[in-house]
Amino acid sequence: MPPLTRTVLARLGGMLLTLFLASVVIYSAVLLTGDPIAALAGGAKPTPELIEQIRAAYHLDDPLWSRYWQWLTSAVQGDFGRSFVYKTEVMTLLAPRFGLTLQLVLLTVLIILVFGVGSGVVAALRGGAVDRTVAVLTSLGMALPTFVVAILLIWIFAKSLGWFPVYGEGGGGWDRVWHLVLPAVSLAVLFIAYLSRVTRSALVAQVHSEHVETARVRGIPRSRIFRVHVFRNAAPQILAISGTTIAGLFAASAIAEVAFGLGGIGSLLVQAAARADLPVVQIVSLLLVTIFVVLNAIADLCSALIDPTSVAGGKAA
Amino acid sequence: MSVAQIAGGAVPTVAKRAARRDWLFRGALVVFGLIALAALLGPWIAPYDSSALYVGPVNGASSLAHPFGTDDVGRDILSRVLVGAGASVFAPIVVVLLSTVLGLGLALTAAWFGGWVSGVVARVVDVIFAIPGLVIAVLAVAMFGKGLVAPVVALSIAYIPVVARLTQTAAARELGKPYLAALRVQGVSSLAICFRHLVPAMIPVVAAQMAVGFGYAMLDLAAISFLGLGQQPPAPDWGSMIAGGQAGILAGAPEQSVFPAVFVVITVLAVGIIGARVTLWAEEKER
Numbered sequence: 001m002p003p004l005t006r007t008v009l010a011r012l013g014g015m016l017l018t019l020f021l022a023s024v025v026i027y028s029a030v031l032l033t034g035d036p037i038a039a040l041a042g043g044a045k046p047t048p049e050l051i052e053q054i055r056a057a058y059h060l061d062d063p064l065w066s067r068y069w070q071w072l073t074s075a076v077q078g079d080f081g082r083s084f085v086y087k088t089e090v091m092t093l094l095a096p097r098f099g100l101t102l103q104l105v106l107l108t109v110l111i112i113l114v115f116g117v118g119s120g121v122v123a124a125l126r127g128g129a130v131d132r133t134v135a136v137l138t139s140l141g142m143a144l145p146t147f148v149v150a151i152l153l154i155w156i157f158a159k160s161l162g163w164f165p166v167y168g169e170g171g172g173g174w175d176r177v178w179h180l181v182l183p184a185v186s187l188a189v190l191f192i193a194y195l196s197r198v199t200r201s202a203l204v205a206q207v208h209s210e211h212v213e214t215a216r217v218r219g220i221p222r223s224r225i226f227r228v229h230v231f232r233n234a235a236p237q238i239l240a241i242s243g244t245t246i247a248g249l250f251a252a253s254a255i256a257e258v259a260f261g262l263g264g265i266g267s268l269l270v271q272a273a274a275r276a277d278l279p280v281v282q283i284v285s286l287l288l289v290t291i292f293v294v295l296n297a298i299a300d301l302c303s304a305l306i307d308p309t310s311v312a313g314g315k316a317a
Numbered sequence: 318m319s320v321a322q323i324a325g326g327a328v329p330t331v332a333k334r335a336a337r338r339d340w341l342f343r344g345a346l347v348v349f350g351l352i353a354l355a356a357l358l359g360p361w362i363a364p365y366d367s368s369a370l371y372v373g374p375v376n377g378a379s380s381l382a383h384p385f386g387t388d389d390v391g392r393d394i395l396s397r398v399l400v401g402a403g404a405s406v407f408a409p410i411v412v413v414l415l416s417t418v419l420g421l422g423l424a425l426t427a428a429w430f431g432g433w434v435s436g437v438v439a440r441v442v443d444v445i446f447a448i449p450g451l452v453i454a455v456l457a458v459a460m461f462g463k464g465l466v467a468p469v470v471a472l473s474i475a476y477i478p479v480v481a482r483l484t485q486t487a488a489a490r491e492l493g494k495p496y497l498a499a500l501r502v503q504g505v506s507s508l509a510i511c512f513r514h515l516v517p518a519m520i521p522v523v524a525a526q527m528a529v530g531f532g533y534a535m536l537d538l539a540a541i542s543f544l545g546l547g548q549q550p551p552a553p554d555w556g557s558m559i560a561g562g563q564a565g566i567l568a569g570a571p572e573q574s575v576f577p578a579v580f581v582v583i584t585v586l587a588v589g590i591i592g593a594r595v596t597l598w599a600e601e602k603e604r
Contacts, residue, residue: 014443021444029460143585145536147543148578151559155571166567251449255540259563269452270544273459281459285452293447 007304015297022289026282027068040278041084050084057082075286085277093268093280094287100169101264103176104256105249107184108191112245116192117238120199124207125226134196141193146252150186150259157182167261183256191245198241202234209233236303243299247292345590352584355399356406363396368551376570386572389565394558394573398580401553406584408465408547409534413527415473420480421523425511427481428488438485442478450475450537458546465548468541472534480526487522491515521599528592532585539581555581 030040038046040054058067058081074081080090123134158166170179206212207230215225254266261267265284272280355362365372371391373383380386385394423442427435445453450472457471491497492515500510541547542556550557555577562574 017440018443018447021440022447025444025448026456029456032460139586139589143532143582143589145540145581145585147540147556147559148582151563151566151571151574151578154563155566155575159566159569159571248449251451254451254455255543258544259560269455270546273455273546274463276459276462278459281456285448285456288452289448292449 004304008301011297011300011304015293019290019293022293023072023286024068026285026289027071029282030278031064054084075283080283081279083272083277083280085272085275086280090280090283094265094283097263097265097268098287100262101250101253101257101266104180104183104187104253104262104264105246107177107180108187108249108253109246111184111188112191112195113242115188116195117199117242119192120196120238121203123196123200124203131200134200138193138196141189141196144189144193146186146190146255147259149189150183150256153182153186154259169262179260180262183253183260183262186259187249187253187256191249195238195242195245199234199238202237203230206230206233232306236306239306240299240303243302244296247295247299250291251288339594341590342594345587348583348587349591352402352580352587353406355402357403359400359403363393363399365393365396367396367400367553368392376565376568376573378570379572385576386570388558388562388570388573389568394576397553397558398555398577401548401555401558401577402580404465404548404552405535405539405555405581408469408538409531411469412472412476412534412538413530415470416476416480416530417523417527419473420477421484421516421519423477424481424483424485424488425515428485428492429507429511435485438481442481445474446478448475451540454537454541455544455546458541463546463549465538465554468538468547472537476530476534479530480523483526484519484523487519488515491518521595521602525592525596525599528588528595532588532592535581535585535588 037051037054040058041050055061058071062070071081078091080094082088083090083093086093119134119138123131153164154166157163164182165179168179170176212225212229215229220229251266253264254270256262257264257267258270265287269281269284269288272284360367369392372393373380373387373391375387375391376389377383377387377391383393383395385398387393388397423438427438448456453475454468454471457467461467497510497514500514538547539554539556539559542554543560545557545560548554548557550561558577559574559581562571562577565571565573
């Protein structure tokens with residue numbers, strides 16, 4: 001088997017095993033509370049009919065492993081069970097909210113990549129005062145959590161200046177983008193600072209390396225040195241961190257969604273947790289974990305493809 | 318361990334050496350010291366009762382009587398910020414201590430036994446790492462109810478991977494050194510080697526990790542309180558004050574959100590500067 005195929009298969013296997021174990025952990029949350037019926041009913045009043053309903057829906061009379069397996073297989077097939085607090089199918093709650101979270105995350109990713117990688121590249125290549133300014137700004141950015149940026153943006157741009165809407169997700173198209181700008185910025189600031197630092201240090205490490213020095217001595221044009229010798233070698237590290245960052249955004253978006261009154265899966269997760277609606281919390285957690293693990297694995301594989309030396313047993317190209 | 322020890326006593330050499338030459342680090346220590354003092358003495362130095370209603374006007378602006386203004390039910394914001402410092406500072410300390418003990422325990426077990434034990438530890442760490450900290454915390458709240466206890470325990474578990482990976486690398490490096498092999502040949506017991514030589518050698522790395530972890534724990538816990546799942550009203554906490562003041566912003570009284578937010582940012586900045594310096598110290602020790 002070629003080394004690359006072996007790496008891909010090994011990482012895929014590791015990913016599936018991690019996902020499986022994580023799903024066991026999330027499922028066992030019901031058991032850890034001691035009283036599964038009360039936990040599954042959540043804030044809903046446990047009438048005898050409801051208890052019977054829960055018993056049947058969760059096969060509580062079956063052995064543990066069989067129960068877990070039924071929960072997992074139906075979840076994988078898109079049957080997410082029923083919320084006894086919202087009195088509806090979890091899928092009905094989830095489907096429309098997922099789209100909004102996806103839009104918010106995509107806009108945030110765009111902002112993070114443009115400003116994070118952009119400022120990192122500028123800081124690394126210009127150096128001097130520019131580098132120092134970026135360093136100060138990123139230090140500040142790393143201490144600005146989403147909820148703080150959110151209230152500052154609401155105060156300045158929504159309330160005082162009135163440039164952006166305060167709450168809600170608006171209609172479709174550009175109105176939606178308009179409503180998502182402030183939430184996306186609030187979510188992006190901390191990660192821009194982080195990615196900027198990673199990009200800068202990855203690039204600086206390459207700029208001072210021997211092969212770049214050699215290329216410079218050989219008279220290769222600066223732009224080509226940057227593209228082929230500096231950026232390409234720094235790319236796997238930047239990509240790996242970007243992947244982890246983007247993967248984490250789906251969970252982190254909960255804070256921006258709550259701050260700006262957006263109905264995404266993050267705010268659903270928080271509302272469900274506040275009302276102790278465990279079936280909803282479990283499914284949303286499972287979804288967030290799956291997204292997190294799969295995106296991390298993809299980022300991992302992309303770095304491996306760009307940099308063949310990181311493939312186990314592979315030879316440097 | 319108390320706040321004061323983390324601020325100064327736990328890392329005496331670095332504090333003294335760096336404080337002599339670096340105003341930024343010294344400033345950060347002073348700021349953190351003051352905030353730690355507020356966390357300890359909050360209820361006694363607060364000018365008003367933090368939960369007393371209508372001690373001032375509704376949504377009052379900053380004034381001499383109420384420097385940080387008053388909130389939507391006329392409570393004094395300065396008093397609430399001072400009293401809220403307790404929960405906002407101590408909860409992250411508990412997270413840092415718990416995750417360090419758990420992570421260090423796992424890492425030492427893995428580094429010491431190696432083989433399949435370290436394989437199992439690596440798998441456990443992978444699984445915890447696969448669940449974002451916020452999700453673990455929210456899951457814990459759904460199971461055990463709102464309040465600070467569930468999120469604190471959940472985040473302590475969520476931070477295990479970072480601590481374990483870092484200390485396992487450090488422990489493995491230390492175990493490879495000849496002096497430990499020499500001690501083993503001399504017949505010194507495993508436990509004695511572990512706790513008299515291995516753990517002390519790892520203090521710089523662990524201290525650096527704790528300082529950095531405190532900042533993250535503080536942000537995560539404030540976020541959970543902001544979401545309404547942490548510290549419950551009427552007890553004040555910076556995160557829940559920021560959330561509670563959102564209506565005030567729209568009513569033209571931004572003080573009630575902005576002041577606690579400023580305190581979160583200042584504390585995290587100060588801790589970040591201290592953490593960076595401790596990390597530098599740990600790296601110097603390693604050489």
